[in-house]
Amino acid sequence: MTITVLMPRQGESVESCLLSKWYKKKGDIIKTGDIVFTYETDKSAFDYEAATDGILIDTFFEEGDTVPVLDEVCVIGDEGEDYSHSSKITRESDMVSISDVGALKPPMQNISDETKNEDSADINEKIKISPRARALADKSGVDYRNAVPTGRDGRIEEKDIISMIEKACVNSDTVKMNNDYDEVEITNIRKIIANRMMHSLSTSAQLTLNTSFDATSIMAFRKKMKEKNENLNFENITLNDIMIYAVSRTIMSFKDLNAHMIEDRILYYKNANIGIAIDTPKGLIVPTIVKANEKSLSEISKEAKKLISECQTGRINPDTLKGGSFTITNLGSLGIESFTPILNSPQVGILGVDTIMTRARETDGKYEFYPAMGLSLTFDHRVVDGAGAARFLQALKNDLEKFNG
Amino acid sequence: MSILTYREAIRLALQEEMRHDDTVFAIGEDLGAFGGAMAVTKGLFEEFGPKRLVDTPISESAIVGAALGAALTGLKPVAEIMFIDFVGVCMDQIVNQIAKVKYMLGGQVEVPVVIRTQGGAGKGYAAQHSQSLEAWFCHVPGIKVVMPATPRDARGLLKSAIRDRNPVLFIEHKNLYNEKGEVPDEEELIPIGKADIKRSGTDLTIIAHSRQVLNALNAAEILFNEKNIQCEVIDLRTISPLDEETIFNSVKKTGRIITVEEGYENHGIGAEIITRLVTRHFDYLDAEPVRLAFPNCPVPFNKRLEESILPDTNKIIEAIKSLI
Numbered sequence: 001m002t003i004t005v006l007m008p009r010q011g012e013s014v015e016s017c018l019l020s021k022w023y024k025k026k027g028d029i030i031k032t033g034d035i036v037f038t039y040e041t042d043k044s045a046f047d048y049e050a051a052t053d054g055i056l057i058d059t060f061f062e063e064g065d066t067v068p069v070l071d072e073v074c075v076i077g078d079e080g081e082d083y084s085h086s087s088k089i090t091r092e093s094d095m096v097s098i099s100d101v102g103a104l105k106p107p108m109q110n111i112s113d114e115t116k117n118e119d120s121a122d123i124n125e126k127i128k129i130s131p132r133a134r135a136l137a138d139k140s141g142v143d144y145r146n147a148v149p150t151g152r153d154g155r156i157e158e159k160d161i162i163s164m165i166e167k168a169c170v171n172s173d174t175v176k177m178n179n180d181y182d183e184v185e186i187t188n189i190r191k192i193i194a195n196r197m198m199h200s201l202s203t204s205a206q207l208t209l210n211t212s213f214d215a216t217s218i219m220a221f222r223k224k225m226k227e228k229n230e231n232l233n234f235e236n237i238t239l240n241d242i243m244i245y246a247v248s249r250t251i252m253s254f255k256d257l258n259a260h261m262i263e264d265r266i267l268y269y270k271n272a273n274i275g276i277a278i279d280t281p282k283g284l285i286v287p288t289i290v291k292a293n294e295k296s297l298s299e300i301s302k303e304a305k306k307l308i309s310e311c312q313t314g315r316i317n318p319d320t321l322k323g324g325s326f327t328i329t330n331l332g333s334l335g336i337e338s339f340t341p342i343l344n345s346p347q348v349g350i351l352g353v354d355t356i357m358t359r360a361r362e363t364d365g366k367y368e369f370y371p372a373m374g375l376s377l378t379f380d381h382r383v384v385d386g387a388g389a390a391r392f393l394q395a396l397k398n399d400l401e402k403f404n405g
Numbered sequence: 406m407s408i409l410t411y412r413e414a415i416r417l418a419l420q421e422e423m424r425h426d427d428t429v430f431a432i433g434e435d436l437g438a439f440g441g442a443m444a445v446t447k448g449l450f451e452e453f454g455p456k457r458l459v460d461t462p463i464s465e466s467a468i469v470g471a472a473l474g475a476a477l478t479g480l481k482p483v484a485e486i487m488f489i490d491f492v493g494v495c496m497d498q499i500v501n502q503i504a505k506v507k508y509m510l511g512g513q514v515e516v517p518v519v520i521r522t523q524g525g526a527g528k529g530y531a532a533q534h535s536q537s538l539e540a541w542f543c544h545v546p547g548i549k550v551v552m553p554a555t556p557r558d559a560r561g562l563l564k565s566a567i568r569d570r571n572p573v574l575f576i577e578h579k580n581l582y583n584e585k586g587e588v589p590d591e592e593e594l595i596p597i598g599k600a601d602i603k604r605s606g607t608d609l610t611i612i613a614h615s616r617q618v619l620n621a622l623n624a625a626e627i628l629f630n631e632k633n634i635q636c637e638v639i640d641l642r643t644i645s646p647l648d649e650e651t652i653f654n655s656v657k658k659t660g661r662i663i664t665v666e667e668g669y670e671n672h673g674i675g676a677e678i679i680t681r682l683v684t685r686h687f688d689y690l691d692a693e694p695v696r697l698a699f700p701n702c703p704v705p706f707n708k709r710l711e712e713s714i715l716p717d718t719n720k721i722i723e724a725i726k727s728l729i
Contacts, residue, residue, distance in 0.1 A: 132660045135688035151692065152727075158660055158691045 002077030003052050009069040014041050016068045019061050028056045055079050129156040136161045189283045200345035205381040208340040213397040215373040218242050241301040248272040248292035250399050254392040256384045257349040258325045275324030278311045285311045288324040341378045348383045352376030412582040414556035418563035432459040433485030442487045465495035476518045489524035489538050503572045504547030519566045523577040532703035537668035542574050543645040549573045550645040554618035556586040561595030578616045600648035606635035609661040614641040617665040624721035660691030670698035697724050
């Protein structure tokens with residue numbers, strides 16, 4: 001008996017999947033449970049496990065092909081078996097009938113007298129559905145062929161129909177309010193940001209520590225440089241440059257935070273490759289200042305300005321977006337007092353730089369005001385404990401308070 | 406409420422009914438002065454004497470035949486067959502006489518006989534003393550089959566059986582006699598033909614009777630704790646006539662059913678329940694019905710072999726995991 005393997009449907013919105021790898025080739029013997037191929041949605045990869053014993057008689061797609069869901073991927077059966085009834089031509093006519101909401105059965109002309117046997121019956125029984133689910137679908141008027149089966153052996157169960165009905169309700173609700181918003185397909189960069197953020201939040205144990213430091217020293221230093229700049233040809237040093245410089249020095253003593261966690265391994269970086277989060281008209285971009293620990297403040301300042309300008313104008317070299325070991329993100333210029341940055345996965349740490357606020361403190365019985373700059377460190381608790389991360393912040397705070405170039 | 410064992414609860418029912426109605430008497434092997442092979446009637450002889458606790462020779466046909474005769478003369482006999490496995494000896498008395506006499510005589514007589522017996526495996530008693538043969542009697546019209554799982558049900562159902570004007574086969578379980586449970590102090594008659602939802606749930610219906618009810622409840626608790634699967638456990642209590650309404654309503658809610666029994670799987674109670682469900686309420690089902698029962702082979706003497714095939718908590722859990 002031949003079995004035609006269809007590209008499984010993974011989720012309501014998925015219309016096609018990438019066939020990423022064949023584990024078997026034409027002619028290979030296949031046992032039930034063998035992984036035949038891997039396929040990917042834009043979110044994740046799945047293995048297709050053979051549901052029957054046999055030989056991989058034919059394959060219809062190559063690695064790297066995008067395959068519409070429910071399209072035929074390959075045929076498993078006994079050697080030399082005729083599987084012509086599942087040829088592409090038949091399949092395409094089936095596809096027509098599937099897209100036709102009114103037609104419940106495949107076109108009858110496909111079943112000639114010769115092929116009217118058990119095999120053709122199997123082909124027609126592509127959709128497994130429980131009696132309960134079928135009854136509900138009929139009653140509710142939904143087309144169960146669009147349901148995502150979650151039952152055993154790929155069977156559609158009642159809950160699958162219920163989730164279809166719920167989605168249909170949501171959709172019809174939004175349709176009613178159609179005039180109240182503009183519907184725009186999200187851009188690629190937005191998709192990438194969205195996926196990376198969700199991936200970061202769902203795969204790490206991240207949390208944020210907040211502190212602040214006395215910014216008197218760095219502000220004084222910046223003022224001094226600004227005055228010099230007017231006479232000599234120095235770069236205008238920003239507070240952010242000073243922050244990158246300070247982090248690149250301090251972090252060298254905290255290898256746990258200058259690291260990547262990938263599955264059950266940790267990569268400790270020997271240099272501080274500092275990613276800087278840059279707000280651009282298209283969205284967030286994070287280029288890297290490689291080996292910042294070996295660069296002078298003026299070199300860092302020059303490189304940061306170049307990267308920011310390239311990002312803003314969209315001329316950034318994609319290679320500079322890779323290789324970061326730690327990231328700095330600055331919302332201080334927008335008046336943010338503290339926030340919870342999301343890790344740039346697989347990095348272990350990201351430092352949020354907050355705005356400067358005037359605070360009061362007591363020293364030797366006297367009260368004085370000072371400029372306090374906030375720091376928000378998000379770290380991956382799988383790699384670093386709270387005390388370790390706090391010690392890094394403490395060291396950074398000390399270094400910044402004593403900063404003199 | 407008092408805490409009684411299953412054995413004490415049955416004894417209490419007998420005692421109460423013998424006090425309540427002096428036409429009630431027990432008849433069987435060694436149930437008088439000795440107190441019964443399972444010690445169920447212990448102490449009753451002292452209160453009611455040899456006329457109400459009639460010891461017989463080892464002849465099941467004689468026990469059941471005498472009970473039938475007594476019933477026809479207006480008494481209410483409670484006959485005891487020591488092991489249900491021995492019932493083959495008196496099958497004609499039960500199936501052709503007790504179950505048929507009222508029908509054959511055009512309804513002119515009543516046969517208010519209770520036959521008490523016990524079945525079930527799990528004690529290493531081997532193939533001739535461990536069977537669950539309830540299905541044999543469910544196949545025959547004219548006799549009710551009752552199988553309590555708890556002390557409370559045992560007491561309430563035996564009292565109803567004794568008061569019933571028709572023949573009732575009351576099957577106890579040899580592994581339940583020492584199980585304890587609450588029994589109301591006041592009189593309680595539990596209706597024959599009514600199943601009991603022993604645990605409510607929404608994900609799956611477990612139908613069980615006799616000792617398997619306890620295993621089903623254990624399995625339901627474990628599945629809830631480990632997997633948050635909410636099983637509804639229905640104790641049939643009466644196997645014939647079946648309480649279809651309770652079963653159907655439960656599956657209407659859950660969409661899934663597993664039947665558990667100690668009797669042989671072939672042509673068993675599970676087969677009957679599932680057939681009725683599928684033929685009448687096919688649309689309720691969200692997954693294939695599953696039955697867990699004793700495989701079609703004699704009960705092994707070897708304890709490990711017996712355990713390996715007797716339905717138990719783990720086997721119920723495994724079967725349910727494969728279904729959800």
